[in-house]
Amino acid sequence: MTTYTSTQDAVKPAAKTKTRINLRRETKAYINPYLAGILLGVVLFLAFFITGSGLGASGGMNRLLVVVQDAIAPDHVDRTPYLLEMAGGDKNPLDSWVVWVTIGVVLGGFVSGWRNGRIQVETNRGPRMPVKLRWVTAFVGGAFMGYGARFARGCTSGQALSGGAVLSVGSWAFMFAVFAGAYALAYFVRKLWL
Amino acid sequence: MTLFPLPLSQYFAPFGVYLVYLLIGFAFGNVLEMAGFGNSRKLAAQFYFRDMTVLKVMFGAIITAMVLIFSATALGLLDYNLIWVNPTYLWPGIVGGLIMGVGFIIGGF
Numbered sequence: 341m342t343t344y345t346s347t348q349d350a351v352k353p354a355a356k357t358k359t360r361i362n363l364r365r366e367t368k369a370y371i372n373p374y375l376a377g378i379l380l381g382v383v384l385f386l387a388f389f390i391t392g393s394g395l396g397a398s399g400g401m402n403r404l405l406v407v408v409q410d411a412i413a414p415d416h417v418d419r420t421p422y423l424l425e426m427a428g429g430d431k432n433p434l435d436s437w438v439v440w441v442t443i444g445v446v447l448g449g450f451v452s453g454w455r456n457g458r459i460q461v462e463t464n465r466g467p468r469m470p471v472k473l474r475w476v477t478a479f480v481g482g483a484f485m486g487y488g489a490r491f492a493r494g495c496t497s498g499q500a501l502s503g504g505a506v507l508s509v510g511s512w513a514f515m516f517a518v519f520a521g522a523y524a525l526a527y528f529v530r531k532l533w534l
Numbered sequence: 535m536t537l538f539p540l541p542l543s544q545y546f547a548p549f550g551v552y553l554v555y556l557l558i559g560f561a562f563g564n565v566l567e568m569a570g571f572g573n574s575r576k577l578a579a580q581f582y583f584r585d586m587t588v589l590k591v592m593f594g595a596i597i598t599a600m601v602l603i604f605s606a607t608a609l610g611l612l613d614y615n616l617i618w619v620n621p622t623y624l625w626p627g628i629v630g631g632l633i634m635g636v637g638f639i640i641g642g643f
């Protein structure tokens with residue numbers, strides 16, 4: 341019987357079901373959120389300061405998918421103006437800054453997880469949530485997020501974080517809409533997490 | 535005379551530019567993981583008021599970056615006109631944001 345006490349429990353590995361890649365590394369706690377906020381702000385500032393563009397994630401994912409689309413359905417790409425902009429003619433969808441930021445995020449996240457002993461095979465879920473069902477909800481949630489991110493021309497990184505820092509009105513409206521949507525639905529899906 | 539942002543493509547296109555973005559992404563992913571954003575349960579706990587890490591990190595980052603960007607502009611180091619500011623599409627932003635919020639709490643990321 342597992343009871344949910346605090347999120348700190350979620351941080352500590354339950355040892356039995358999880359496979360740790362490097363056993364020598366002790367699992368460390370996450371850093372202070374305010375310190376993390378300042379560090380993230382410095383990274384975001386440096387991105388703007390050096391390159392002129394902020395950070396992004398969904399745009400890179402989008403372009404990686406367009407590569408696949410262009411390979412299996414090039415006719416569809418040629419008929420869709422939105423896709424044509426990225427993959428039309430001799431354009432390579434990977435020739436974009438956001439693709440490289442996205443690849444960097446995966447590498448950076450992996451290295452931090454490894455340094456702090458958090459690399460493991462696990463399924464993050466609430467104590468009452470079956471593993472298989474969690475994979476289904478992860479997929480459904482991901483589909484909503486992908487659709488919403490393209491609809492709004494950006495995700496929590498590209499719109500909320502980057503647009504928020506340079507005071508774009510649309511980005512702030514987007515950010516409050518994301519939190520409103522999630523808070524409004526949270527009570528009804530509490531069995532997923534609590 | 536503003537120096538920044540750097541005209542990267544004039545220096546070392548294209549692979550050097552990709553490398554710069556790769557390093558920025560690396561730092562981004564590194565900080566996100568350190569903050570606990572790799573843990574869906576921690577992210578979802580935000581919406582049950584049990585762990586406000588997401589709000590603290592996001593708004594901390596926005597305010598820090600904002601102060602640095604506008605300070606650098608005021609000091610004449612950064613040309614704000616060359617910075618990408620997301621154009622406002624109000625209703626697509628709100629509707630897309632609500633859809634993303636739904637995905638956020640169902641998917642946990």
